[in-house]
Amino acid sequence: MPTRFLSALIAIGVSVALLILSWPQLFGLQNAWVVAHVVSLRGLAVVGAAAGIVVLLLLLPFRPLRRLAGLLMVALLLFGVTNTAILASRGIKTDAGQASADESAAPAAWAGAASEAGTADSVTVLSWNTLGDAPGAAAIAKLALEQDADIVTLPETTEKTGVAIAEAMRVGGRPMWVHTVAFDLISKARSTTLLISPDLGDYEVKSAAGSGPPGNTNVLPTVVASPADGNGPTVVAVHAVSPIQFEMPNWRSDLDWLADQCTGKNIIMAGDFNATIDHMAGRAATDSAVLGDCRDAALSVGSAAVGTWPASAPMLLGSPIDHVLTTPNWQVDSMQVIASRDDSGSDHRPIVATLSLTP
Incomplete structure (x- = not known):
């Protein structure tokens, strides 16, 4: 039996x-294998801590194990409380909004005719990793x-399906331009499709068709599209590789x-990053950003702890x-x-955000 x-x-x-798993950024380990996986599932970690405490409670009647069980219970309790506090601070709202104080004051930052739902200074962004066209064009449209x-x-949507989606949306009164980057035609996961309303102007794809920096992400394609006339937001449809053991270097590079x-x-950047905001730590240009100069829409409105993967798990x-x-020129x-x-x-799970230009 263990001594004192x-x-x-x-x-x-x-x-x-447990401290490392609670806040790996403190040790620079947020992108390390295993640690990256645990920190991505903070809600599940809280449940695991609670289950561990229950098991340790059953050991308390055994005197030789009582001290060790008590100490481990305290550690697990602190771990659970810490992760719960982090989740609460990031927000658990499943439908969050932050209305502009005076939407009419937002300036028109680029030219373009107003559509029924979006204008030159307001856009709605939908993102959905379709697991290789799985829902079908009709359901996505x-x-x-x-x-x-x-x-x-x-992400994981082929050009053929993208065209079918655009055709269905045109019938529904919202035509879209289709831009697809595919690394090959063998695996649907190696295609990413971006649809943009013509009301936002003409766009040109700037990301390379070949994999790897400096032209693209390493394993799965990202679409970078810029306005043809230089007047409007650059739109990035993201698909980073997942942090499985043999892809860790590519994931960090992505x-x-x-x-x-x-x-x-x-x-405006949207898609499957295969990363939480924990993993993005150390890659922000400012204190208010999470990645480069960009802020996270979910974090800004209190829903950044809501799970998007897997769809089979509670949110x-x-x-x-x-x-x-x-x-920062966009408000959520x-x-x-x-x-x-x-x-x-x-x-x-799909995600959707409505953005307007900051007054």
């Missing part, structure tokens, strides 16, 4: 490990029409590259790895993680 010294030693070791989307970013793409004065136990990021009027499509066939 051994009990204290074990408790200290476990406490240090229906959601985009319901949300009056002006910009739709679709986040570095995306931080570079989110550097400027007028950028507060999942990982918030899908994001809408913008430069609303942000929502959509749970009504959890049975669509995709393992990600």
